[in-house]
Amino acid sequence: MGTGVGIGVIGAGVMGADHARLAAGHVRGGHLAAVADADQARARFVAEKYGAALAADAHALIADPEVDAVLVASPDATHAEYVTACLQAGKPVLCEKPMAPTAEAALQLVEAEAAAGRHLIRVGFMRRFDPAYQQMRDALAAGTLGAALLFHCAHRNASSASGFTAVNSVTGAAVHELDIVRWLFDTEVAAVTALQSLAKPGGMQRDPLMLIVETAGGVLVDIEVFVNCVYGYDIRAELVCTEGTMDLKRPAPSEIRHAGQQARAFPPDWRGRFEDAYRLQLNAWVANLGRKDAPGASAWDGYVASAVSAAGVRSLASGEREEVLLAPKPDFYA
């Protein structure tokens, strides 16, 4: 039996297993208490690997008195149900994005949390904990580069799962940039225009995409989303300010010199690229359970991310610039 906060992980797939690994061995003041998955064999494998209890199902895990806080990493369509159950049980929950399938459903969770009167929900926008994005935010706060003007982003995945659509490129991939823009520039997104490259023969339709994002604060953002770029997982960003620019630093893997070339491997996916961010997010969550000023994304941020990506999805369909429609922010999040 571990000490400190007992963490229950719902979902033992790729992301859940990785969160379980971190919760089991890399969280100060917390330990992995239990694991649940709709696939019991998968849950058992992860629970046994890390010495945690195997829960009969997600709701049993939430009810387990040994579980003090719940991490939801199950399939997207199940998130809202488990977050609601955590609110009802009065347990803090860190939910992988998206918090809910639509902006409307996300708003219902915001309202339910505000009605319960406790800051129990955090959303897993882990890039807010990435040291490289933090450095950019610090540079902006220090003012050395002057005022921000432009932000160029590229989000490239080596390949995407079959059935992955342009809508998923916006709601599942670019949503990370859409969140980081709000966090970095401390402003809302006003409008999104989605443009598609027409040059690529065959393959997934509408890949790559380009999103033009206008912020209320005036910073203009472009996001390339290319989910079948073949060569590796590559996240880039350049900040352009009135007195200088800054590139998003990339983790530096070992350099290989071979056959007349010098190379550095790309991580195959986001788990490697954002390893530090996931670990720091989990530690910050456990250290600040229930606190309004906890670092990371709140339920309100989760709702806004959904509303902004909804504007991107509308633009995919209309081919037009789409404004972001936001409900009034409850005082609870002020």
Ligand code: ISE
């Ligand atoms: C994936 O679901 C993630 O959340 C990753 O962070 C993102 O980079 C990737 O594009 C998504 O498919």
